[in-house]
Amino acid sequence: MPEPVIASVGASPIGRTDxxxxxxxxxALAEAFDGLPDPAELVEAVYVGNQxxxxxxxxxxxxxxxEWAGLRHVPxxxxxxxxxxxxxxxxxxVKDVRNxxxxxxxxxxxxxxxxxxxxxxxxxLSAAFDRAIEQRSGVTAPSQYALxxxxxxxxxxxxxxxxxxxxxxxxxxxxxxPRAQFPKxxxxxxxxxxxxxxxxxxxxxxxxxxxxxxxxxxxxxELAEDLGRPQVRVAGSGASANNIAVAERDMTDIAGAxxxxxxxxxxxxxxxxxxxxxxxxxxxxxxxxLLAEAAGFAPSEMGYQSYLDPAKRADGWxxxxxxxxxxxxxxxxxxxxxxxxxxxxAYEQLTGAAGDRAVEGADTALLLNEGGxxxxxxxxxxxxxxxxxx
Amino acid sequence: MTDLDAxxxxxxxxxxxxxxxxxxxxxxxxxxxxxxxxxxxxxYACGSRAVDVEPQSPGGxxxxxxxxxxxxxxxxxxxxYTVAVVELADGGRLLGRVDADYADVAIGDPVELxxxxxxxxxxxxxxxxxxxxxxxxxxxx
Ligand SMILES: [Zn+2]
Numbered sequence: 014m015p016e017p018v019i020a021s022v023g024a025s026p027i028g029r030t031d032x033x034x035x036x037x038x039x040x041a042l043a044e045a046f047d048g049l050p051d052p053a054e055l056v057e058a059v060y061v062g063n064q065x066x067x068x069x070x071x072x073x074x075x076x077x078x079x080e081w082a083g084l085r086h087v088p089x090x091x092x093x094x095x096x097x098x099x100x101x102x103x104x105x106x107v108k109d110v111r112n113x114x115x116x117x118x119x120x121x122x123x124x125x126x127x128x129x130x131x132x133x134x135x136x137x138l139s140a141a142f143d144r145a146i147e148q149r150s151g152v153t154a155p156s157q158y159a160l161x162x163x164x165x166x167x168x169x170x171x172x173x174x175x176x177x178x179x180x181x182x183x184x185x186x187x188x189x190x191p192r193a194q195f196p197k198x199x200x201x202x203x204x205x206x207x208x209x210x211x212x213x214x215x216x217x218x219x220x221x222x223x224x225x226x227x228x229x230x231x232x233x234x235e236l237a238e239d240l241g242r243p244q245v246r247v248a249g250s251g252a253s254a255n256n257i258a259v260a261e262r263d264m265t266d267i268a269g270a271x272x273x274x275x276x277x278x279x280x281x282x283x284x285x286x287x288x289x290x291x292x293x294x295x296x297x298x299x300x301x302x303l304l305a306e307a308a309g310f311a312p313s314e315m316g317y318q319s320y321l322d323p324a325k326r327a328d329g330w331x332x333x334x335x336x337x338x339x340x341x342x343x344x345x346x347x348x349x350x351x352x353x354x355x356x357x358x359a360y361e362q363l364t365g366a367a368g369d370r371a372v373e374g375a376d377t378a379l380l381l382n383e384g385g386x387x388x389x390x391x392x393x394x395x396x397x398x399x400x401x402x403x
Numbered sequence: 404m405t406d407l408d409a410x411x412x413x414x415x416x417x418x419x420x421x422x423x424x425x426x427x428x429x430x431x432x433x434x435x436x437x438x439x440x441x442x443x444x445x446x447y448a449c450g451s452r453a454v455d456v457e458p459q460s461p462g463g464x465x466x467x468x469x470x471x472x473x474x475x476x477x478x479x480x481x482x483x484y485t486v487a488v489v490e491l492a493d494g495g496r497l498l499g500r501v502d503a504d505y506a507d508v509a510i511g512d513p514v515e516l517x518x519x520x521x522x523x524x525x526x527x528x529x530x531x532x533x534x535x536x537x538x539x540x541x542x543x544x
Contacts, residue, residue, distance in 0.1 A: 132476060139475055145415050145441060149525070150499050151471060151478035152486055159469035160488055160498075167467070167510050212470045256447055260488040260496040261440070264467060275445055299430060 017110035018244040019396065020117075020230045020237035021045045022357040027225040034069055034125040037226035038078050041350075043123065045228040049240060052082040055230070057115035059089035060105045062098030062122030064348035065137040069125050078121060095141040096296065097384030098122060099227065099352025100392035106231040106371045107247045107394075110145030111212035115135040116236050122350035123226040134222045138348075141385045143258045155219055155297065157259055157386040159211035162299035166213060171317035173213050176298040177204035180217050180342055182320035183295060187339025190372035192354075194223050218298040220340075225347030227354045243364040248283075249395035251276025255388045262388070269388030270294075270307035270381055277379065278309075281395035285309030285329045288395075289375035290362055292355035294383040295340040304381050305335060307388075333379075334372050337362060352382035352392060359396045412456045413442045416419055419536040421448055427539070429495050432450070438495030461516035463491035470505035477528035489514055495515040500540045507543070514541040 023044025025037035032040075046052055048335035053201050059082070061074040071077070075089035092101045099122035138154045147157075165171060181201050187193035206219035237244040253276070255269035256262050278284060285308060293304040305316035312329035323332035338344040338358035340350060359378035361367045376399040384390045409416040412428045418441040421428045430442030433455055437448035440459070445452045468487035471478070478484070485508055495539040499516070501508060518537045526534050 131473070131520040133457070135473065135475055145418075147498055148475075149533075149536070151474055151481070151484065151487060152498065153471055153473060153475060155473070156469045156471045156486055160467040161488070163469055163510070164467040164488075209470070210472055214469075258498065260466075261447070264488070 014111055015113055015233040017107040017231055017236070017247045018234045018237045019247060019356060019360050020229070020240060020242040020244055022136050022234045022351070022360045023228045024192055024354060024357055025226040026352060027192060028223045028348055029127045030224045031400070032224070034071070034123040034226065035077060035081050037125070037224060038121060038123045038228070039081055041226040041228040042082055045230055049330070052119065053084055055117045056082065056084055056087065056119045058087055058106070058109055058118045059084060060102035060118065060120050061089070062100070062102040062349040062352060063091050064095055064098055064124055065140065067137040068128045068133070074123065078123070082119065094390045095384035096294065096346070096348045097353055097382045097390045097392050098349045100355070100380065100382035100394065101252070101352070102333070103229060103231070103352060103356055103394065104250050104252060104392055106229070107250050110231050110233055117230065118218050119228060120231055120353060120369060121226065121228040122353045124347040124349040125224050126222045126347060127224050131222065141389070143208040153211065155214055158210035158299060159214045159295040160259055161264050161303065161387060162213050162297065165299055165302065168265055169314040169317065171302065174201060174205065174380045175317040176218055176302070177201045178320040179295070179298040179301050179317070180204045181343040181348060183336050183340040186337050186370060187343030189368070190339050190344055191368070193339045193343055194221055195339070195343045214297055214299070220296045220342050220346040223345045223347050225345060225350045225354070227350040227357055229353050229356050245360050245363045245396050245398055247394060248397045249277035249279070249281030251280065251393045252391065253388070254390045257389055259386050267302065267303045267307040267388045270304055270383065270391040270393070273309045273391040273393035274381060277393035277395045280321060281397065283377065283395060287377050288331065288333050288379045290334050290337050290359065290372050291379040291381065292338060292340070293335060293381045295336055295342050296346060296383070298342065300383070300387065301335060301340065302367055303387070308381060337367070337370055337372050352380070353383055356394065356396065357381040363396060363398045409460065410490055413444055413454065416532070418442060421498065422539065423537045425518055427459045427461055428456050429493065430454040431457045438493060440495040440497045459495055462494040463489040463514055463516070465508060465510050465512045465514060466490045466496060467510065468505070468508050477524050480524065487514070487541060501543070502540055503543045513544040515544050517542055
């Protein structure tokens with residue numbers, strides 16, 4: 014079977030922009046194809062991660078973005094899974110290459126979240142909740158995650174200050190990431206004193222609303238070699254749905270994410286402790302704690318120590334570095350693009366292109382991208398340049 | 404299941420018709436006992452499609468809770484308000500509004516499900532087929 018690799022990446026600026034989604038995509042695509050033949054000479058299929066048609070009153074993103082890339086008469090489709098749409102697009106591209114269906118597939122993602130203000134984004138995101146019970150009870154994305162956070166704080170020794178420290182750590186990482194929406198350091202009091210959004214979560218516990226696009230070129234290893242591109246192998250991919258309603262899940266064992274990660278590890282032939290860096294779905298600070306446990310990096314109830322230096326964490330923690338990009342919290346979270354921005358960070362880290370945020374010696378990364386509330390759907394990928402890993 | 408119609412409580416119209424009469428119906432898996440709220444054709448815990456429909460006790464306890472500050476448009480006039488996940492006495496878990504201030508709620512507090520007509524704002528935000536569906540809430544006991 015051909016071995017799928019990431020051969021190139023690109024992204025638009027992230028945050029509040031004056032450009033519609035298709036134009037953000039054009040920027041991301043131009044970066045990804047800088048120094049490569051035109052997309053029409055390489056790309057055989059397109060998958061687009063996109064959360065909601067309500068931001069731009071536009072569906073048909075497969076057709077639209079293929080056209081804007083100069084591609085015609087290729088299979089092209091939008092992939093939907095709320096905030097996991099980007100990683101789902103990547104997963105489809107990887108499978109197509111691995112199956113030998115295509116030699117080069119474009120996985121991209123785009124979201125124009127700022128088009129209708131905060132209330133527009135709140136409304137668009139609420140469509141990811143169960144309509145019958147959850148939406149009709151007036152919940153919001155922050156309040157859904159606050160239910161997880163409240164329960165996590167109840168069951169563990171974690172405090173609101175610990176969650177705040179996760180935000181502080183991710184802002185510190187973003188301060189060294191030129192792509193970040195908020196490349197600035199903050200202190201823990203800034204988080205703790207920020208406005209309550211959905212108690213116990215405060216404004217600085219929450220990833221921002223923003224626009225953005227990302228493009229990831231997945232090819233066979235052979236084609237990437239021919240193109241002379243640094244390549245990162247996609248050694249494992251896993252995905253798992255869980256109940257749509259938060260109430261019906263285990264709210265502190267994020268089982269869908271655990272299964273997605275374990276499936277990706279198994280496919281890659283590695284254990285959690287082989288992972289050097291992880292881009293996890295920290296849409297809210299508590300997610301990083303929960304996902305550190307689900308990914309097998311931290312013992313149960315200890316995930317909140319993700320902000321500590323590896324040497325200071327509890328026994329049983331691996332030495333993984335979480336969210337070196339700054340995570341969703343500070344790098345930014347343009348929903349449909351997020352899973353591909355995670356892949357972009359891992360590609361740059363593993364190919365020596367991460368500048369002064371490079372994690373020394375890193376050769377293996379886990380990506381965990383979630384959609385809906387927490388693990389309503391989770392997609393996990395293992396990316397590696399290590400010899401030996403599959 | 405081929406005879407499923409809108410009077411069947413395993414459909415949403417059937418579930419909400421019963422709720423409007425004050426009866427909370429749950430699916431109960433005949434194979435593993437999992438309670439499913441609302442009822443549905445298959446059990447998420449074990450995959451069985453042998454799901455019975457049984458009345459559920461309205462009593463329960465707070466499992467987790469929060470306060471919504473920035474509310475969706477249809478609920479903006481009520482903000483801030485309390486929302487909780489409630490563990491019902493018969494084992495199911497259900498999310499809903501709580502008629503109490505956030506500061507007065509704690510995990511483990513006993514609550515009881517009540518059923519209300521949709522408000523004018525909720526009717527405004529409803530899809531055609533949802534317009535008469537009641538809305539459940541929880542009261543502290
Ligand atoms: Zn069952």
